Amino acid sequence: MIVLYGLLLIGLIALNLTSKKHFLEYCFFRKKGYVKLKETMQSYGYTYSIQMHLAAIAVLLVLLSFACWQFEVRYESWMTLILLCSFLFPHMLIWMMYHAYQEKVFSGFTLFLQTFIAVFKLNPKTYQALEECRKVCEGEIVDVIDQTLEELTQSGSVEKSLRHLLNYQPHFIVFNLVSLVTTIENHGGIQYLEGLDLIQDDIDDWIEDTYHFKQMQMQAKNRILALCGLSSVIAVFAKNMLEEISFDTQSNIYQFAILLFFAIMLITILLAHHALAKSWFEKEENVCSKT
Numbered sequence: 001m002i003v004l005y006g007l008l009l010i011g012l013i014a015l016n017l018t019s020k021k022h023f024l025e026y027c028f029f030r031k032k033g034y035v036k037l038k039e040t041m042q043s044y045g046y047t048y049s050i051q052m053h054l055a056a057i058a059v060l061l062v063l064l065s066f067a068c069w070q071f072e073v074r075y076e077s078w079m080t081l082i083l084l085c086s087f088l089f090p091h092m093l094i095w096m097m098y099h100a101y102q103e104k105v106f107s108g109f110t111l112f113l114q115t116f117i118a119v120f121k122l123n124p125k126t127y128q129a130l131e132e133c134r135k136v137c138e139g140e141i142v143d144v145i146d147q148t149l150e151e152l153t154q155s156g157s158v159e160k161s162l163r164h165l166l167n168y169q170p171h172f173i174v175f176n177l178v179s180l181v182t183t184i185e186n187h188g189g190i191q192y193l194e195g196l197d198l199i200q201d202d203i204d205d206w207i208e209d210t211y212h213f214k215q216m217q218m219q220a221k222n223r224i225l226a227l228c229g230l231s232s233v234i235a236v237f238a239k240n241m242l243e244e245i246s247f248d249t250q251s252n253i254y255q256f257a258i259l260l261f262f263a264i265m266l267i268t269i270l271l272a273h274h275a276l277a278k279s280w281f282e283k284e285e286n287v288c289s290k291t
Contacts, residue, residue, distance in 0.1 A: 026090035028057050037090050044101035045139075056093070060085055067232075067262070071239055072249045077259045084263065088270050095277035103214070106280035108139040109169060110207050113177065117196050117203075124184050124192065126158050144168045158185040172287040173202050210280055217276055224272040228265055235261060 026040075027033040034053050041048035064085060068078045112133050119129040127149065134145050144164055152161035162178045177199050184192050235258075242249065 026087075026094070028053075028060070028086040028090060033090065037094070040094055041097055044097045045104070046097055046101075056089075060089060070236060071258050073258055073262075074250065074255050077255050080259065081262055081266075084266060088266055092270055092273045095273045099273075099276040102278070102280045104139060105141075106210065108137060108141045110203060112137045112141050112145070113174070113203050114200070117177070117200050120181065121193060121196055126162070126181060126185055127152055141168075158182050169281060170286045171281060172285055173199060173206060175287045176202070214276075214280065221272045221276060225269065228268055232265070 025033060026037050034050065037053070038048045061082070064078070064081055067073075068081065073081070115133045115136055116129050119132045120126070123129070130145055130149050130152070134142065134149070137145065147164045148161045151164060152158065155161065159178075159182045162182065166174060166178055180192065180195050180199065239249070242254075248254065
């Protein structure tokens with residue numbers, strides 16, 4: 001068992017050295033880990049106080065202690081699991097917050113597009129449309145609107161100013177909208193409403209498809225968590241059956257098996273959350289690179 005603990009420790013150190021995100025820097029029990037975790041949460045627009053941090057540690061310790069007591073895990077295995085959880089769970093929290101943050105970004109951006117088209121239909125002037133969007137939008141899209149308005153004021157070029165929008169999100173729908181708006185501003189015309197309606201329909205389909213896909217991902221994650229819970233219940237029954245035949249639960253083989261079981265469960269839960277920690281904007285739908 002000592003060899004196993006040593007291998008786990010070496011594995012964690014190797015993971016930290018090879019990870020670009022420094023896997024161990026968010027450790028629950030490090031002061032710098034709390035500071036780094038707080039900074040990351042704040043960058044996503046969420047507060048993370050020391051009280052919340054201590055509460056998360058307390059909940060983690062209580063749940064882990066109950067599980068270890070239930071399965072009669074030895075002290076050294078219990079400490080190993082605490083060490084493993086202190087590294088893994090902060091990343092799970094970050095990925096959960098990142099998923100929620102990406103949802104807000106996507107919602108804010110699509111709201112901007114819908115508002116811009118609605119206003120532009122009534123008055124085909126980019127500056128006025130952006131001003132109206134500035135009043136109803138929130139989040140990081142507001143900074144993009146401000147940059148676009150500033151560029152439009154300084155240069156007077158619609159095409160150049162809307163480049164900020166493409167740089168922020170080079171989606172093909174955005175490209176089509178920018179191209180149409182630029183053409184209307186430069187050459188005028190009265191038959192642009194149909195083009196705007198088509199783009200509006202594309203945006204509606206985009207929103208519907210994206211939320212449907214994310215809902216399917218969330219359902220898959222929940223099924224994985226449910227299966228993990230079910231496997232824990234089965235493991236409890238299996239452990240009770242071993243006790244009925246007087247199996248020594250303090251033996252090395254049992255402790256190794258239960259430690260491996262917990263480790264696999266933790267990694268499975270972690271990977272289930274990691275699958276959701278991605279941008280809601282698909283790179284495959286981009287028509288140009290960010291500059």
